Amino acid sequence: MSMVCLAMDRFFSALPDTGSSITPRCTRAEAFSEAVRLDPRSYDDAFSLACELGVHELSLYEIVAVGRWASHESEVLSDRDVLRLERFHKEKNRGDGPRVTALPYLLGPEMFGCFAGRRWIHVDGDGKALPCAYMPLSFGNIKERRLKDIWKDMTAYQWFQGRCSCQMRDRQFREAHRDILEG
Numbered sequence: 173m174s175m176v177c178l179a180m181d182r183f184f185s186a187l188p189d190t191g192s193s194i195t196p197r198c199t200r201a202e203a204f205s206e207a208v209r210l211d212p213r214s215y216d217d218a219f220s221l222a223c224e225l226g227v228h229e230l231s232l233y234e235i236v237a238v239g240r241w242a243s244h245e246s247e248v249l250s251d252r253d254v255l256r257l258e259r260f261h262k263e264k265n266r267g268d269g270p271r272v273t274a275l276p277y278l279l280g281p282e283m284f285g286c287f288a289g290r291r292w293i294h295v296d297g298d299g300k301a302l303p304c305a306y307m308p309l310s311f312g313n314i315k316e317r318r319l320k321d322i323w324k325d326m327t328a329y330q331w332f333q334g335r336c337s338c339q340m341r342d343r344q345f346r347e348a349h350r351d352i353l354e355g
């Protein structure tokens with residue numbers, strides 16, 4: 173787990189004084205962290221560090237086994253890990269301190285569900301339209317097809333019906349698209 177964002181007030185105080193009359197004001201500072209299979213105590217460690225830094229929110233994302241990480245499927249979160257994150261999210265948000273956003277819980281089927289090809293579309297630098305930035309499954313290029321038509325095909329795709337957890341964690345989905353996901 174890595175903390176990559178310092179509290180903004182500390183960040184601003186570390187900036188060199190340029191003599192500008194504009195004083196940056198901090199309204200919100202966020203700490204991002206990516207969760208892999210870890211001792212759940214490390215979540216508490218991350219929360220303590222977030223408190224110490226004075227951040228407003230601690231956001232927990234999950235590692236997706238794709239690209240150079242495609243062979244790390246055994247290290248992604250299990251359903252049990254997501255349950256732990258759910259408990260952590262609820263417990264911390266009942267008390268004081270930074271708000272906790274445990275995305276793997278919020279993107280679960282009981283909450284919002286996976287957005288890939290259902291609620292958003294990602295267009296990469298080449299113009300390829302993907303269901304999600306972490307799902308290298310092109311439905312066409314916006315230089316060749318209308319985005320509206322690509323979106324229609326994408327939302328009609330059999331794998332994008334109904335709610336599920338991160339589809340990139342779904343064994344059956346990965347098996348059916350193995351050649352694409354592993355490039």
Ligand code: SF4
Binds near residue numbers: 307339
């Ligand atoms: S596949 Fe779904 S849950 Fe996973 S990263 Fe993409 S949008 Fe998020």
